[in-house]
Amino acid sequence: MDGIILIDKPLGYTSHDIVGKVRRVLHTKKVGHCGTLDPEASGVLVVCVNKATKALQFLTSEDKHYVATIKLGISTDTYDMTGVIQNQVPYRYDLTLDKVEHVLAKFKGKQKQMPPMYSAIKVNGKKLYEYARAGETVEIQPRDIEIYSIECAAFKEDEIHMKVHCSKGTYIRSLCVDIAEALGYPGCMSALKRTQSGPFKLEDCVSLEALENNQYEMIALDDALAHLPSLTIEDEKIVYHGKTIDSALEGQIAIKNKDGHILAIYEQTGNHTLKNVRGLW
Structure with a gap:
């Protein structure tokens, strides 16, 4: 049994908890997930089973979709409602929908973002949240991100x-x-749901209850990687022997056999040659 299961992760569970449940239901140890979701977040979690775990790095999507809620007037050390309150001010009833939308629009595009201290990013081999829990300070570097679109779904006080x-x-x-600060308030995240990870959408996910009742469909690896550009070869030995392939294709390329089965993922070397990055047979 090889493939991908899309889980609608509920609140209160870590991504590792979900992996454990899939292992128990499918009676296999070889299970991994793409793109971690915190316990306070719900939504799309892509889970790979058996041979599909070889493709984890290619299924960790470059783009994500979320619905989130900002709570104005409260800031915490974790940047969400689970943390210790650091600042709290009453709402001044001074914002309008137009002002909120105007500020949100400023966050669209490429930018530098400072990650929260309570995150799993490693600095000098140690996770940031480990420094935070120990009361230690460490220099954090901003990261390059891009907001492709951002819009106000609802605004009330x-x-x-x-x-x-x-x-x-x-x-x-x-x-x-950052948005709360731009609006003149301390703020934090009070709710988060991932609605899409790359091509994988929330409406295609199954609940934990459905998983435990064996009411799920597994996506074949060939279908899960269908969004990648592909190249079909006649001689499969080229892939099995790790040989390069002449091609001007860019990015990650799914190399297929004559039957349409993906044998490996190749990448451009820079001189019109593709090299084997990961075999998937």
Whole structure:
């Protein structure tokens, strides 16, 4: 049994918890996930099973879609509602929908983002949240991200509900804090749901209950990687022996046999030659 299962991760579960449940249901140890979701976040979690785990790096999408809620007037050390309150001010009833939309529009595009201290980013081999829990300080470098689109879905007093389409590596918690600051308030994220990861959408996910009742469909690896450009070869030995392929194709390329089965992922070397990055047979 090889392939991908799309899970609608509920609140309160870590991504690793979901992997554990899939292992128990499918009676296999070889399970991994793409794109971590915090326990306070729900939504699309791409889970790979058995041979599909070889393709994890190619299924960790470059772009994600979220719906999130900003709570104005409260800031915490974790940038969400689970943290210790650092600042709290009453809502002044001074914002309008036009002003909120105007500020949100300023966050569209390429930019530098400072990740939250309570994150799994490693500095000197140690995760940031480990420094934070130990009360230690460490220099954090801003990261390059891109917000492709951002819009206000609803606005009522001290809460802003927004839809965000962003690049991989974007921290929505940091985005919420930065937007609140631009509006003149301390703020944090109070809700988050991932609605799409690359080509994988929330409506195609199954619940944990459905998973445990064996009510799910597994996506074949060939179908899961269908979004990649592809190249069909006649002689499969080229792939099995790790030989290069002459081609001007750019990016990650799915190399297929005559039957349409993906044998490996190749990448451009820069001189019109593709090299084998990962075999998938």
